[in-house]
Amino acid sequence: DAKTTQPNSMESNEEEPVHLPCNHSTISGTDYIHWYRQLPSQGPEYVIHGLTSNVNNRMASLAIAEDRKSSTLILHRATLRDAAVYYCIGERDQTGANNLFFGTGTRLTVIP
Amino acid sequence: EAGVAQSPRYKIIEKRQSVAFWCNPISGHATLYWYQQILGQGPKLLIQFQNNGVVDDSQLPKDRFSAERLKGVDSTLKIQPAKLEDSAVYLCASSAGRRFLSGANVLTFGAGSRLTVL
Secondary structure (H helix, E strand, O other), X not given: OOOOEOOOEEEEEOOOOXXXXXXOOOOOOOOEEEEEEEXXXXXXXXXXXXXXXXXXXXXXXXXXXXXXXXXXXEXXXXXXXXXXXXXXXXEOOOOXXXXXXXXXXXXEEEEO | OOOOEEEOOEEEEOOOOOEEEEEEOOXXXXXXXXXXXXXXXXXXXXXXXXXOEEEEOOOOOOOOEEEEOHHHOOEEEEEOOOOHHHOEXXXXXXXXXXXXXXXXOOOEEOOOEEEEEO
């Protein structure tokens, strides 16, 4: 598995940027880095993914270290609706079989 | 597009009883997953289907859990007999596989079915 390590919890003030770190030192060169988030009482929701270059979408940005051993999910302006558990996942490059393994994630608290 | 549908949302049973969960994936998604999420933990894969064939069921407790995906669309997950430790949220997800624009495998999850075993 492409194991990942994340802090258990983080806090952010509303309308400020949030940087959620993830270490994935065992990731291989062809493993994608995914981020999902899970709001209370809902299933996980896809946020963003990347391989080598930094990525942006309407939800967030993903900054990937040059050596690919770590990445950071950036929420540019945290809102109360962003309070969730954020999972960083290394997608194992294995055609066909399941390749997304969830850890325990980072619980983000947004303070009004 | 419609999301992944799951039912029931909540179920309370006594130990040794049986329960079944149903999932309808996103139309056209060939791959379907069942995950178990115990309170405070991340989701754990139970079984993965590709169309109506099983790709990975290595973590499915086969003595009590079973799953099927007839005709490669809907799926059911059954537990019989249930144990106290089966109390969890059962999540269904589907994906189009590694044919997403960038080549990654992106999953869409349903809201889950919460099981309480007394």
